[in-house]
Amino acid sequence: MIELVSDDRCIGCNLCVKVCPTNVFDKTAHAPVIARQEDCQTCFICEAYCPVDALYVSPYTDEAVDVDEETLAADGVLGSWRATLGWGPGRTKLAAVDQTPFINRILPPRPVRAAGISDAGSPTG
Amino acid sequence: MSAPADETLSADVLVIGGGPAGAWAAWSAASHGARTVLADKGYLGTSGATAPGGTNFLYVEPDDAKRSRMVEERLASGGGLSEGPWIYRLMEQAYLNIHLVEQWGYRFPLDEHGNLYKAHMQGPEYMELMRRVVRKAGVHVLDQHPALELLSDEHGVGGARGVNRLNGRSWEVRAHAVIIATGGCAFLSKGLGCNVQTGDGQLMASELGVEMSGMEFSRQYATTAAFGTITRNRLLSFASFYNEQGKLVHEGGPRGDHFFAVQLDKGPLFAQLTHADTPDKREILRASTPLWFVPFDRAGIDPFTQKFPIAMRYEGTIRGTGGIRIVGEDCSTAVQGLYAAGDAASREKTAGARSGGGAYNASWAIASGTWAGQGAARYAASQKVEARQRELRPAGRHGLEHTAVTTDPIPVREVVNRVQQEMFPLRINYFRSEPVLAASLERLNQLWPLVQGSVSPGVTAAVQSREAAAMVVNARWMYTAALLRKETRGMHTMAEYPVADERLAHRLLLSGTDRITYRPEYVKARGGSVLPPVIVKEGQPI
Numbered sequence: 001m002i003e004l005v006s007d008d009r010c011i012g013c014n015l016c017v018k019v020c021p022t023n024v025f026d027k028t029a030h031a032p033v034i035a036r037q038e039d040c041q042t043c044f045i046c047e048a049y050c051p052v053d054a055l056y057v058s059p060y061t062d063e064a065v066d067v068d069e070e071t072l073a074a075d076g077v078l079g080s081w082r083a084t085l086g087w088g089p090g091r092t093k094l095a096a097v098d099q100t101p102f103i104n105r106i107l108p109p110r111p112v113r114a115a116g117i118s119d120a121g122s123p124t125g
Numbered sequence: 126m127s128a129p130a131d132e133t134l135s136a137d138v139l140v141i142g143g144g145p146a147g148a149w150a151a152w153s154a155a156s157h158g159a160r161t162v163l164a165d166k167g168y169l170g171t172s173g174a175t176a177p178g179g180t181n182f183l184y185v186e187p188d189d190a191k192r193s194r195m196v197e198e199r200l201a202s203g204g205g206l207s208e209g210p211w212i213y214r215l216m217e218q219a220y221l222n223i224h225l226v227e228q229w230g231y232r233f234p235l236d237e238h239g240n241l242y243k244a245h246m247q248g249p250e251y252m253e254l255m256r257r258v259v260r261k262a263g264v265h266v267l268d269q270h271p272a273l274e275l276l277s278d279e280h281g282v283g284g285a286r287g288v289n290r291l292n293g294r295s296w297e298v299r300a301h302a303v304i305i306a307t308g309g310c311a312f313l314s315k316g317l318g319c320n321v322q323t324g325d326g327q328l329m330a331s332e333l334g335v336e337m338s339g340m341e342f343s344r345q346y347a348t349t350a351a352f353g354t355i356t357r358n359r360l361l362s363f364a365s366f367y368n369e370q371g372k373l374v375h376e377g378g379p380r381g382d383h384f385f386a387v388q389l390d391k392g393p394l395f396a397q398l399t400h401a402d403t404p405d406k407r408e409i410l411r412a413s414t415p416l417w418f419v420p421f422d423r424a425g426i427d428p429f430t431q432k433f434p435i436a437m438r439y440e441g442t443i444r445g446t447g448g449i450r451i452v453g454e455d456c457s458t459a460v461q462g463l464y465a466a467g468d469a470a471s472r473e474k475t476a477g478a479r480s481g482g483g484a485y486n487a488s489w490a491i492a493s494g495t496w497a498g499q500g501a502a503r504y505a506a507s508q509k510v511e512a513r514q515r516e517l518r519p520a521g522r523h524g525l526e527h528t529a530v531t532t533d534p535i536p537v538r539e540v541v542n543r544v545q546q547e548m549f550p551l552r553i554n555y556f557r558s559e560p561v562l563a564a565s566l567e568r569l570n571q572l573w574p575l576v577q578g579s580v581s582p583g584v585t586a587a588v589q590s591r592e593a594a595a596m597v598v599n600a601r602w603m604y605t606a607a608l609l610r611k612e613t614r615g616m617h618t619m620a621e622y623p624v625a626d627e628r629l630a631h632r633l634l635l636s637g638t639d640r641i642t643y644r645p646e647y648v649k650a651r652g653g654s655v656l657p658p659v660i661v662k663e664g665q666p667i
Contacts, residue, residue: 018268021167021176021321023290023585036585041320042354043177044419048249059420061315061354077423084415085249093232093250099412100179100245101236106409107362108400109378 001040002057003067006078007031009054016046016055037064044081053079130286130297134265135513136162137505138498139284139298141272141326142306144173145490146467148255149222150304153498155262156661159505162298163264164287166271167321170256173308174318174443175248175487178357178416183488184223184244185216192216203477204615205630206648210655211474218495218658219488226251228664229258244484257667270296271588274521275303275329281461282333283517293584299512302462302501305330305449306494309442309468310599312548313541316347316356316438323592324599326469328638330449331598332522335458336634338471338646339447341606341617344555345480347444348385351434353420360410360417364396367432385437386555395432439549442599444482445616446472447606450634454656455500456493462504464497466490473632478615495659523638524594526587529579537586540575540593544600557607558620566604572597598638605641606633
């Protein structure tokens, strides 16, 4: 869930308020506030859009956790998803370096589902 | 709610929903000359299950033999409920439109032969691009504008009204045609990007008398790290699995169809990506599905060398198949002017009884959006009277301020929790059996009166009360349909009826919200001509 809007980093652009698909943030006179944390779906997309790496989405979706901004900043976590996506000036976008074409080459043997056989066979049957 | 809206607009076509299907629908409508408005609950570019992560597409080169073979395979696995001509035109339309995406500027990667690999896109970039495409096409985009109900008169649908959830102001868009592209219904399960989709569009359509089809084909879950949300099953192809005592239960390779459900029914299950055993392989996985690794990196778990707990998150009709019944080749519904696209619509025409999930659904969003946009634009052009001059009335009947039949406030959290208790458990919804489903449906029916109450003050309560009503009715449709299908077909299984029954080789159409009725629809799987695809002029970089 979203855990941090950094007051120090935030420039008050309110982009996170606008792009959050589940309307978690509220606009204020200063930095946006996390107004409805329980509605966060942990999709990380606000981080991707934040131009100043002021947001942190924790990996734990069902429980709130305490976070320490200084540690997150020191560990390079703030802004890391945006950097991986290649969003922001001077970065290479993820699409261009997507390695999906090569997954099939390294896949372990997969189950083969014969055509016409459904997902049937419920084990409680 | 009959008071005038704070903000009013007039258009030819209104698209409700801003995921991929809504984006393609709005682009298509505008490209066919319609004045188009797109209203999304969230934000065009971030809404929907596609936006946060990577998505595969059904992308088949125009090789007749190959396409024919794939159509035959798909028909065979669809339990007799899909239609060959629709599968074929899905392939053709998706192929053409993905070519446009390339022309618009999406940077597809190269495969090992040096060819562009176009069967996969990174969601954030794809949808950010689609936002620019839609706006350049002249569409008026209303972000954070959830629709609460449709408007209608004796001529059919005529727009919608809702609320701007950033400032609380009400809005109304009058339009000749409305395309519902609000997605499926996953009951706020927090599957990646799924929480925008609460079945709102299905409720709106049903209130106008439109039928739902295939709601029993909704037994669909995805695996995630137990603490997280990233539903990308493919990575687990590289995993070995362990029980709580650390004992190996599966060392990778072929798994039974019910592996995860059976194991998780027994107790906690842990995974480790043991088959990604070289730096090269690990790099490929990270660079193809980077979002999957974000929660692990942040939780301090190395999934290549450490075991992590996994869970299944319910995906409802998003990766299931059921939804609004489409009657026309242009994705029209039985109501004049009303169209459906993407996961809000039934995908039985292309998926049949199996999951529409993954590549097929992603391409269906593209194709159905394109067809609906063209159909809606043509319908709008044929209308003589301006939509704003019609005597339109709000059509909502449940979960709204003006539809309350009691003064008790709708207990949103309680209703959502109780619906989830019926929809999420594997013992109810995955391992389906008649008495268990019947008891669950009875409990769901008891929730229905609760969403006929009054709406608490504030914009959040207005939106969430309506969502609660939508989730309850979608749940009731699902289990009603499941109980009618006394057989096992495609993804729908019934313990008491472990094989397919040829007398049930038809679709199930449901109608109604208070009282649900049904009728069969027989399917002609073969024959019929394949419609030509919608061709739009060459794309320019956006």
